Amino acid sequence: MSTALYRRYRPDTFGDVIGQEHVTAPLMTALEKNRVNHAYLFSGPRGCGKTTSARILARCLNCEQGPTPVPCGTCPSCVDLANGGPGSLDVIEIDAASHGGVDDARDLRERATFAPTRDRYKIFIIDEAHMVTAAGFNALLKIVEEPPAHIKFIFATTEPEKVIGTIRSRTHHYPFRLVPPEALLAYLQVLCERESVAVAEGVLPLVIRAGGGSVRDTLSVLDQLIAGARDGNLDYETAIALLGYTHSTLLDEVTLSLHESDGAGLFGAIDRIIQTGLDPRRFVEDVLERFRDLIIAKAMPEGLEKILRGVPEDQLESLRLQAGLVGAGELSRWADVTNKALSEMTGATSPRLHLELLAARLMLPGSQNSDSAFAARLDRLERHAMTGGALPALDENDAASAGASMNATPNPGAARQGAAAVREALAAAKSRRDGAPEPAEAQGEPVAGEQAPQVQPNHAQPQPQAPEAPAQMQQPAQHAEPVQAQRTEQPQETPQPVPAEQETHPQQSAPSQPQPQPQPQPQPQPQPQP
The missing domain is CATH 1.10.8.60 (Helicase, Ruva Protein; domain 3)
Structure with missing residues (x-):
């Protein structure tokens, strides 16, 4: 039976404690100057070294060479208090979660009056000190305030605000932090x-x-x-x-689907999350972290490894490629919408429903009237102008539907071309990491049996022109420009109304011959009555 890692590698000296230099350095200086207080309060999150530091402090105080900032490790006290040692009779650890009443405080006070058995000090380490009741603290107050010369108190707690003020004021408080x-x-x-x-x-x-x-x-x-x-x-x-985290490949697919406005790909990824039994809230957390990574990659593509430490180089390159596809405003909106959805999913009875609604909101920037949504729409328009040519002009009659047209993906072909290049780069990086030969698409060679894709120019493609109709089929009432031209060339002719049959089926009407203009008939004048 093996011992747990956190017990096997528990530090024995202050130099072995990581991430708490703001605490260990002052304690070592106080030990070196022999200015040790009679009571200490160690506070901080769980698992950050409070109890371990209390044991090291007791080891430094009772060392034969001490008080010393570095225990010798060879004297009986150091051996007994070392990691895996049997412990010392003069160092008493008390769990306040089960010994926090008045009777326990009285028993501790009676034991403190006796001199230490072997070592220099009798040290009481009270763990989970916030569990001591107010009556228990009051029972300890007198001995903590004026202890005998051979008594030292070390309180360790995750909630220092629950320790009464009269105790806190008599201790040296050292706050521990989470390790970076x-x-x-x-x-x-x-x-x-x-x-x-x-x-x-x-x-x-x-x-x-x-x-x-x-x-x-x-x-x-x-x-x-x-x-x-x-x-x-x-x-x-x-x-x-x-x-239970989301695979990086699936997060890449979500990002590229949002870039392409590919609803089938996005909702397919969500269905895979549900079918595999992963927690939807954990998936949203992973997506939000991916958006954060993309924002950082957008801001500093060259020094990304300084922020995302420990991330493989192929994943860093993937983040750079994906950040180059999406604008900063669109990334910011994705992160805001995802963060809001994550807050709403707390205690939700149907996490899948919230997840699918989140996907719908991410794909519709025009559904919100906010600054981030407006910035996302601007990013799409800029990307269209840079990759898809000139923007189409709007008629006056189409101005009312301009907002709806901005919600659509501009030039999806160009967007898919950029995402396809990123997918090929990701596949090549994954192949290199796994040691397998790169696929033919990633090497720039067409797959056997398939035709190499034709690269389309980036400028706007010309629209196909309809065949010109014969001159006799052009009706002046259908287009304003031909009417103007005919009026200029033949000012004497008067446009004739188009029959109803020709308006309904213009392609079935026969070519009409020019009709002679009827002459106006003189109107009879009324005869005067006699």
């Missing part, structure tokens, strides 16, 4: 080398994300993945399946 991803990534790489485990690219960032900055939670996730790895190889597919 960069320090945690380097630490995990060292542990994997010690465990002789080969970890694929992109796995450790997923582990760090699952741990949420807590060292203990991160090591627990890594321990679970290592236990399920075969032949000492931890691959990306296993980590994705076990942690």
Whole structure:
């Protein structure tokens, strides 16, 4: 039976604690100057090193060479308090979650009056101190305020505001923080080398994300993945399946479908999420994080690896390609809509319905009257002008439907050409990563049995012209321009009304011959009456 990673690699000195230099450095300075307080309060999120630092502080205080910032590790006190040691009678750890009443406080006060058995100090480490009742804190108040010279108190808690003010005012408060991803990534790489485990690219960032900055939670996730790895190889597919995150390939497909306004591809991806049993809310979180990555890639394409640490190079290149397809305004709108939908999905009875409504809102920028929606529509128009030629002119009668026309995807052919190039680059990168030969499309060669696609020029294509009708078939009442031309050439003729049969079926009417103009008949004058 193996020991858990977070227990096996628990630090024994302040130098081994990662990500808490703002706490360890002042404590080591105080130990070096022998200005140690009688009571300390360590607060911070779970798994960030509060209890471990309390044990290291007790080890430094009771070392034969101490008080010292670096324990010797060879004296009886250091050996007993080391990681995996039996413990010391002079260092008492109390779980306040089950010993936080008045009677427990009185018992602690009575034990504190006795001198230490062997070491220099008798140290009480009270874990989960926020669980101590107000009466229990009041019972400890006098001894915490004026303890004997051989007594030290260390309180550890995740909720320091629940510790009464009279206790907090008598302690030195050190707030712990979550460990940053960069320090945690380097630490995990060292542990994997010690465990002789080969970890694929992109796995450790997923582990760090699952741990949420807590060292203990991160090591627990890594321990679970290592236990399920075969032949000492931890691959990306296993980590994705076990942690429940969305595969990067599916996130690429969602981004490209939104760029192409491909509703079938987008809703097909959503159906795959539902059919595989993944959590819709987790999928929305992954999509929102992908939009965040694309926004960063749009802002700084050259230094992307400095922000997204630990991400494989092929995924970074994929993000750069996708960010080049979409405008900044459209990306910002996607992120805003997704963030709002994620908040609305909390406690929803039908997550799939909310997910599909989110997809519909993402594809319709004109459905919202906001600045982000307007910026997204401008991005589409700019992309149309840059890739699809001149914009079509609007008649006065079509001005009312201009808003509806802006919602449609401008020049979907050009958009699909850009997305197809990105798909080919992604397929080539995946083939290189897997060690398989690149597909023919990614190498620029046509597949056997298929015709090579013809590259269309980027300028606007001419519209096919209708065959000209004979001169005798042109009716002056149908078009204003021919009427004007005929009036200029033949001012003496008067346009005749078109029969109803010719208006209904113009293609079936025979060519009409020019009709002679009837002469006006003189009107009879009335005769005067006698």
